[in-house]
Amino acid sequence: xxxxxxxxxxxxxxxxxxxxxAALLGTALIxxxxxxxxxxxxxxxxxxSQEALAAAGQLENSVIxxxxxxxxxxxxxxxxxxxxxxxxxxxxxxxxxxLAQLVTADPIQQARVREIAQSIDDYLGLWxxxxxxxxxxxxxxxxxxxxxxxVGRARVEMMRSQFDALYKRERSVxxxxxxxxxxxxxxxxxxxxxxxGLVLAVATGFTMYLRRSIVTPVLTVAEATGRVAxxxxxxxxxxxxxDELGDLARSFNLMADSLQHSQAELxxxxxxxxxSNAELEQFASVTSHDLQAPLTTISMYAxxxxxxxxxxxxxxxxxxxxxxxxxxxxxxxxxxxxxxYSRAGRGRLRLEEVPVGLVVxxxxxxxxxxxxxxxxxxxxxxxxxVRADRANLSRxxxxxxxxxxxxxxxxxxxxxxxxxPNEGHWCFSVSDNGIGMDPEQSKRIFEPFQRLHGEExxxxxxIGLAVCERIIAQHGGTIWVSSRRGEGSVFHFTLPAxxxxxxxxxxxxxxxxxxx
Amino acid sequence: xxxxxxxxxxxxxxxxxxGCGGGDSDTAATTTEPARSGPPVRIGTKxxxxxxxxxxxxxxxxxxxxxxxxxKDGIGSSEITHEAMAGGxxxxxxxxxxxxxxxVANMRVRPRDPKAAYAAAKAFExxxxxxxxxxxxxxxxxxxxVKPAFARRHRLRSIADLRRLxxxxxxAPPEFHSRFEGLIGLQERYGLKxxxxxxxxxxxxxxxxxxxxxxxxxxxTTDGQLRKGDYAxxxxxxxxxxxxxxxxxxxxxxxxxxGAKLSATIDAVSRLLxxxxxxxxxxxxxxxxRTPREVAVEFxxxxxGQP
Numbered sequence: 001x002x003x004x005x006x007x008x009x010x011x012x013x014x015x016x017x018x019x020x021x022a023a024l025l026g027t028a029l030i031x032x033x034x035x036x037x038x039x040x041x042x043x044x045x046x047x048x049s050q051e052a053l054a055a056a057g058q059l060e061n062s063v064i065x066x067x068x069x070x071x072x073x074x075x076x077x078x079x080x081x082x083x084x085x086x087x088x089x090x091x092x093x094x095x096x097x098x099l100a101q102l103v104t105a106d107p108i109q110q111a112r113v114r115e116i117a118q119s120i121d122d123y124l125g126l127w128x129x130x131x132x133x134x135x136x137x138x139x140x141x142x143x144x145x146x147x148x149x150x151v152g153r154a155r156v157e158m159m160r161s162q163f164d165a166l167y168k169r170e171r172s173v174x175x176x177x178x179x180x181x182x183x184x185x186x187x188x189x190x191x192x193x194x195x196x197g198l199v200l201a202v203a204t205g206f207t208m209y210l211r212r213s214i215v216t217p218v219l220t221v222a223e224a225t226g227r228v229a230x231x232x233x234x235x236x237x238x239x240x241x242x243d244e245l246g247d248l249a250r251s252f253n254l255m256a257d258s259l260q261h262s263q264a265e266l267x268x269x270x271x272x273x274x275x276s277n278a279e280l281e282q283f284a285s286v287t288s289h290d291l292q293a294p295l296t297t298i299s300m301y302a303x304x305x306x307x308x309x310x311x312x313x314x315x316x317x318x319x320x321x322x323x324x325x326x327x328x329x330x331x332x333x334x335x336x337x338x339x340x341y342s343r344a345g346r347g348r349l350r351l352e353e354v355p356v357g358l359v360v361x362x363x364x365x366x367x368x369x370x371x372x373x374x375x376x377x378x379x380x381x382x383x384x385x386v387r388a389d390r391a392n393l394s395r396x397x398x399x400x401x402x403x404x405x406x407x408x409x410x411x412x413x414x415x416x417x418x419x420x421p422n423e424g425h426w427c428f429s430v431s432d433n434g435i436g437m438d439p440e441q442s443k444r445i446f447e448p449f450q451r452l453h454g455e456e457x458x459x460x461x462x463i464g465l466a467v468c469e470r471i472i473a474q475h476g477g478t479i480w481v482s483s484r485r486g487e488g489s490v491f492h493f494t495l496p497a498x499x500x501x502x503x504x505x506x507x508x509x510x511x512x513x514x515x516x
Numbered sequence: 517x518x519x520x521x522x523x524x525x526x527x528x529x530x531x532x533x534x535g536c537g538g539g540d541s542d543t544a545a546t547t548t549e550p551a552r553s554g555p556p557v558r559i560g561t562k563x564x565x566x567x568x569x570x571x572x573x574x575x576x577x578x579x580x581x582x583x584x585x586x587x588k589d590g591i592g593s594s595e596i597t598h599e600a601m602a603g604g605x606x607x608x609x610x611x612x613x614x615x616x617x618x619x620v621a622n623m624r625v626r627p628r629d630p631k632a633a634y635a636a637a638k639a640f641e642x643x644x645x646x647x648x649x650x651x652x653x654x655x656x657x658x659x660x661x662v663k664p665a666f667a668r669r670h671r672l673r674s675i676a677d678l679r680r681l682x683x684x685x686x687x688a689p690p691e692f693h694s695r696f697e698g699l700i701g702l703q704e705r706y707g708l709k710x711x712x713x714x715x716x717x718x719x720x721x722x723x724x725x726x727x728x729x730x731x732x733x734x735x736x737t738t739d740g741q742l743r744k745g746d747y748a749x750x751x752x753x754x755x756x757x758x759x760x761x762x763x764x765x766x767x768x769x770x771x772x773x774x775g776a777k778l779s780a781t782i783d784a785v786s787r788l789l790x791x792x793x794x795x796x797x798x799x800x801x802x803x804x805x806r807t808p809r810e811v812a813v814e815f816x817x818x819x820x821g822q823p
Contacts, residue, residue, distance in 0.1 A: 151596065
């Protein structure tokens with residue numbers, strides 16, 4: 001339980017930090033939104049107040065226009081002076097309505113607008129319209145009203161003071177709103193900057209935390225992995241932490257421990273193998289060499305035995321000695337082949353550019369006796385030059401051609417040697433029309449001392465193909481056979497093409513004539 | 517949330533309006549008669565003390581009887597106020613009968629007595645869709661006064677006696693100069709050529725007279741200053757100055773819609789208004805500086821137990 005808790009600590013921390021950062025940012029954002037919204041509201045209210053001021057100004061202007069127009073009309077009797085009065089009389093109700101709509105948010109201003117509306121009604125009903133009627137009858141009557149009892153002016157003055165109170169309050173509203181808008185702008189900027197700072201701080205802190213507690217340990221492990229890959233298996237990382245990265249470090253150390261352990265074991269068994277191999281080869285060559293001497297001695301004694309006592313039992317004596325001699329020579333051949341096999345594929349290859357045609361010629365020359373004896377016909381196709389050990393390659397061809405001639409069955413052997421290029425290597429084939437073999441036997445024939453036939457039918461120790469396999473493998477190629485019983489065999493082997501090998505020492509081979 | 521805010525706002529508005537719109541007119545009314553309905557009776561007054569008092573008297577009496585009243589005081593001259601009636605802005609206003617005939621009806625020939633004047637004025641109003649209610653016992657005529665000592669010294673009883681004096685200074689408002697009820701009538705009817713007008717603004721004539729800077733002054737017979745006998749009123753046998761009883765001009769439409777109770781209430785108030793009563797009330801406002809409303813309420817309470 002505790003272990004599980006400790007293991008999830010980084011995840012928990014990351015989640016906790018993310019949540020805290022999100023909460024902080026969210027809070028800053030909410031403040032910002034509130035501030036901006038408030039500012040917008042304040043600006044809207046201020047704008048509304050401006051409109052209210054304008055509407056009130058128009059209304060007041062209408063009243064003053066009416067009063068002045070009436071005075072002018074009464075004084076002069078000129079009807080045209082009534083035109084602006086009539087315009088104002090037509091317009092004032094709309095202006096009044098508009099003003100009332102614009103101050104709906106402020107009960108005090110609403111009350112003022114009602115008062116003003118009442119004053120205007122009184123002014124019009126109790127002064128302006130009576131004056132117009134009087135003047136229409138006799139301008140002098142109206143004129144005397146302006147001179148002796150100018151109530152209209154007093155009413156207008158009263159309305160002006162009512163308007164002034166309205167303006168004053170509306171302006172103070174605007175001022176207040178503007179102040180508030182400015183304050184809120186400042187808040188908004190503050191919250192914005194604060195939020196930005198917060199974001200930067202959180203990001204920096206988070207990055208540093210990640211770096212300190214995750215990236216650095218991971219890099220340490222990665223670096224250590226690189227060192228291990230480079231072979232420094234003793235590399236270990238500190239694993240004191242109690243979280244996921246601690247687990248990683250511990251696993252890494254465990255892995256390094258196990259790697260180091262297996263490598264040590266491998267090295268040990270490798271050395272062991274090398275030593276026992278060398279001993280074995282030593283044993284084989286010493287043994288085969290040492291075995292030669294007693295065999296020679298045995299055949300010498302058999303000779304002596306025949307010469308001295310051959311006459312004592314002329315019937316069976318020579319035959320017994322012959323048996324001894326035959327067995328001895330067979331043992332000698334076995335020992336020779338064993339020696340050859342143990343040497344094949346060992347030692348250094350003397351690689352040179354070898355024209356395969358020449359090598360085949362040499363092999364055929366060495367096999368002249370058996371070829372002539374069997375009456376075989378050998379066909380050699382065009383052959384390339386490869387980079388190989390000449391002696392070894394010659395031994396491969398001798399073995400393969402020799403086998404083709406040897407396992408020929410009833411008819412006279414037809415042997416064909418060809419080569420085909422194939423993706424960076426040459427594929428050589430030695431085919432015959434001999435007895436062939438079962439496909440399931442085709443793997444077994446490359447193992448040492450494996451024979452498909454009795455010694456009486458086809459002489460030989462069964463080491464040839466095993467030697468060939470070793471040599472081709474040492475050259476980096478493969479050897480296989482495709483055959484069916486009674487239908488002849490085709491032995492294939494590959495060798496790296498000389499062009500591909502030339503790639504390595506292009507500068508020296510560049511000017512050599514192609515296909516030399 | 518929004519709904520709640522709106523409700524609160526509505527309540528605030530209602531409170532604010534209630535607080536502002538109330539004024540003094542409401543308080544007395546609410547104490548007396550709660551049941552008020554129908555359109556208000558819109559009473560107008562001209563803009564001087566006696567008219568303010570008359571307006572309050574009618575208003576208080578009507579409100580006590582359960583009428584809703586809008587008092588539009590200080591409208592201005594007779595011409596303007598009557599035109600306001602004609603324009604439908606008012607339902608009634610108290611008017612001076614002779615003034616109505618001369619200034620509004622533009623009658624050049626003055627009726628021979630107050631009764632005829634009232635009949636003529638009523639006939640005129642009825643042609644305009646209005647009518648006159650009963651006129652008051654008091655009349656507010658222009659008149660000339662001198663100090664009692666001056667009267668005794670020169671044995672002055674009537675305006676005609678002024679002819680004996682070589683030169684008489686007279687404090688009067690500006691329009692006195694060019695009106696029949698002024699220098700023109702006095703000259704025409706009494707042959708007074710020795711009058712010298714000193715232009716004053718009312719009520720400045722009393723202080724001029726008290727200070728001895730003028731010999732006489734033009735006053736109104738209901739002026740509060742006259743109630744204690746500090747001034748001697750000169751008789752006007754040739755009737756230069758019209759009687760000017762007060763009669764409410766009222767629209768017949770209002771009478772129809774409010775019924776007989778309206779005219780009965782107004783007439784009951786008018787009947788109480790004697791010259792001395794009017795002088796006392798004018799004095800209370802002009803000299804004692806009480807409000808027309810207070811004075812009207814007090815008067816009604818003392819005369820008939822209402823409001």
